[in-house]
Amino acid sequence: MKILYAASEAVPFCKTGGLADVAGSLPAALAAQGAEVAVVLPLYQKVKEKFGDRLYFECYDYVDLAWRHSYCGLFSLEQDGVTWYFLDNEQYFNRPELYGYMDDGERFGFFSRAVVRMLPHLKFWPEVIHCNDWQTALVPIYLKDDGVREDRFRSIRTVLSIHNIEYQGRYGKETLGDLFGLDHGWADDGTILMDGDVNLLKGAILCADAVNAVSPTYANELKMPYFAHRLDGIMRRCGYKLSGVLNGIDVKRYDPAADPHIAVNYSAADMAGKQADKAELQKLTGLRQEPYVPIVGIVSRLVSHKGLDLVCEVLHDMMELPMQLVILGKGDRKYEEFFQWAANQYPGRMAVRLDYNEELSMAIYAGADLFLMPSRSEPCGLSQMIAMRYGTVPIVRETGGLKDTVTPYEAWRDAGNGFTFANYASSDMLYVIREAVYLYKDYPDAFARLRARAMACDFSWARSAGEYLHIYSTITGQPWPPVEEAPAPAEEAAPAEETVPAEEAVPAEAAEPAPTEEPAPAQEPVPTEEPAPVQEPAAEPVAEPAPTEEKPAKPARKAPAKKRAAAKKPAAKTGRKTTAKKETRPKKGTAGKEKPAE
Numbered sequence: 001m002k003i004l005y006a007a008s009e010a011v012p013f014c015k016t017g018g019l020a021d022v023a024g025s026l027p028a029a030l031a032a033q034g035a036e037v038a039v040v041l042p043l044y045q046k047v048k049e050k051f052g053d054r055l056y057f058e059c060y061d062y063v064d065l066a067w068r069h070s071y072c073g074l075f076s077l078e079q080d081g082v083t084w085y086f087l088d089n090e091q092y093f094n095r096p097e098l099y100g101y102m103d104d105g106e107r108f109g110f111f112s113r114a115v116v117r118m119l120p121h122l123k124f125w126p127e128v129i130h131c132n133d134w135q136t137a138l139v140p141i142y143l144k145d146d147g148v149r150e151d152r153f154r155s156i157r158t159v160l161s162i163h164n165i166e167y168q169g170r171y172g173k174e175t176l177g178d179l180f181g182l183d184h185g186w187a188d189d190g191t192i193l194m195d196g197d198v199n200l201l202k203g204a205i206l207c208a209d210a211v212n213a214v215s216p217t218y219a220n221e222l223k224m225p226y227f228a229h230r231l232d233g234i235m236r237r238c239g240y241k242l243s244g245v246l247n248g249i250d251v252k253r254y255d256p257a258a259d260p261h262i263a264v265n266y267s268a269a270d271m272a273g274k275q276a277d278k279a280e281l282q283k284l285t286g287l288r289q290e291p292y293v294p295i296v297g298i299v300s301r302l303v304s305h306k307g308l309d310l311v312c313e314v315l316h317d318m319m320e321l322p323m324q325l326v327i328l329g330k331g332d333r334k335y336e337e338f339f340q341w342a343a344n345q346y347p348g349r350m351a352v353r354l355d356y357n358e359e360l361s362m363a364i365y366a367g368a369d370l371f372l373m374p375s376r377s378e379p380c381g382l383s384q385m386i387a388m389r390y391g392t393v394p395i396v397r398e399t400g401g402l403k404d405t406v407t408p409y410e411a412w413r414d415a416g417n418g419f420t421f422a423n424y425a426s427s428d429m430l431y432v433i434r435e436a437v438y439l440y441k442d443y444p445d446a447f448a449r450l451r452a453r454a455m456a457c458d459f460s461w462a463r464s465a466g467e468y469l470h471i472y473s474t475i476t477g478q479p480w481p482p483v484e485e486a487p488a489p490a491e492e493a494a495p496a497e498e499t500v501p502a503e504e505a506v507p508a509e510a511a512e513p514a515p516t517e518e519p520a521p522a523q524e525p526v527p528t529e530e531p532a533p534v535q536e537p538a539a540e541p542v543a544e545p546a547p548t549e550e551k552p553a554k555p556a557r558k559a560p561a562k563k564r565a566a567a568k569k570p571a572a573k574t575g576r577k578t579t580a581k582k583e584t585r586p587k588k589g590t591a592g593k594e595k596p597a598e
């Protein structure tokens with residue numbers, strides 16, 4: 001199975017949020033299960049600065065976006081069994097930040113266009129392109145658009161993962177043709193139009209072969225107006241292809257027994273180190289050295305959907321409890337100012353750092369006892385999983401992935417792995433914080449067992465990767481794990497095979513040799529009544545011959561020495577002329593061409 005994962009950020013290259021963690025670890029987990037995986041990212045300034053000397057210059061080409069005709073360099077790097085591709089265009093990506101520019105629409109329009117147009121230069125022609133959020137939402141749309149004219153694009157299936165539906169990529173209607181190079185048909189039939197605007201995410205939800213929300217509960221919530229930011233109707237309509245695969249975390253990176261970022265390592269079997277980490281955290285943040293007072297930690301962007309209003313409302317009640325509070329994060333000014341002000345009221349008991357700081361965040365995961373995440377909505381949430389891994393018991397609101405990962409403590413049968421509350425109400429939150437604090441103080445044994453249950457949870461990527469492979473398999477019709485070509489024992493017509501239900505047996509070989517007209521050898525005895533459709537999954541007539549012929553044969557790694565020299569100057573400008581594989585101009589642009597598929 002050949003998967004191309006398209007994202008706008010990924011650890012360790014560039015990060016602003018949880019998407020980067022997912023894009024940084026899921027591809028390797030897929031590769032570990034046997035898939036061929038490549039990832040494609042923009043070549044941001046930050047990436048060039050930090051990884052420039054490891055990048056391999058592959059080639060360059062030109063990409064047409066409406067009337068624009070722009071350079072696009074292709075760099076690569078191999079890591080953990082995954083090929084990482086970086087698309088270079090200095091005008092769009094050589095900037096200090098990843099997002100937040102007035103031309104973000106154009107930047108990611110270019111990126112998505114380039115992902116599709118640069119496919120012939122990649123090491124494989126993907127069977128699936130997995131896109132993430134609005135920044136790559138145009139990929140499924142461009143594939144359909146190009147697919148009308150070029151067969152090879154129709155062979156590719158698409159998955160869209162929604163990490164946060166709040167950000168949809170909304171632009172004025174006039175951008176459709178002028179900026180994104182799409183025919184007005186896309187707006188006329190409503191595919192890409194929402195409330196009078198171009199809405200890239202909506203277009204992708206409709207065009208992708210499968211849509212994934214990052215937790216089962218979020219997948220359900222997205223069908224409700226409260227969570228869906230006006231896309232609930234579309235989500236309900238697409239319920240048939242919607243799934244909710246829970247994210248994992250990188251359990252090697254987040255391992256209290258080996259983590260070099262924390263003061264003292266520890267494990268579930270020997271928790272002594274955690275006590276030392278607590279003392280260290282208190283020292284680091286100026287909290288009193290009180291080993292028996294629980295520390296409640298918050299590591300979060302300080303924005304409203306993280307539920308911080310609840311914390312603001314009852315902060316003083318919380319501080320009446322025998323606890324300490326440490327908050328790390330930055331964001332909206334109103335929260336920053338309030339927390340800063342509050343910290344001054346409780347010297348030695350409350351500490352605030354308005355920052356994004358990896359070291360301190362790890363010190364909090366390791367040194368705190370409780371971890372508070374009262375989110376109003378939380379597609380998945382990774383922090384609660386990291387906290388649990390470090391034996392820091394989560395207190396969460398039951399929404400999205402928080403609900404799927406934290407099960408409430410039940411004293412009577414000594415069960416659960418954290419504390420939860422359902423209503424978005426500060427009194428409910430305060431109630432469970434109080435319960436948690438007193439369990440810690442008054443029933444240390446029960447708390448230790450609860451903590452051990454939290455640490456024992458398996459949040460590794462292996463499970464989720466398996467679920468994604470299942471989705472890829474469903475939309476491509478390829479069985480997963482791949483069925484080995486049964487070396488049919490000589491003359492016998494392998495009787496077992498006749499009984500295999502058609503949908504399962506066929507795709508293995510049907511995928512390769514153009515299956516259309518020939519009467520599928522294994523299959524003629526079909527005894528029953530229905531005519532056993534050869535391949536159920538795809539919307540299109542399937543049977544694309546391997547696209548290789550059309551793929552301009554890639555001389556690629558011919559002259560690595562020269563290329564390396566080019567890559568040494570990572571900024572690409574210098575590399576352009578030297579070894580550039582000058583591609584025969586990518587066919588006509590997309591602007592204003594014939595009407596799109598549907």
Ligand code: GLC
Pocket residue numbers: 017018019022163164214247378379380381382
């Ligand atoms: C977004 C969501 C977060 C999720 C992450 C990764 O940042 O807000 O809940 O865990 O994406 O999918």
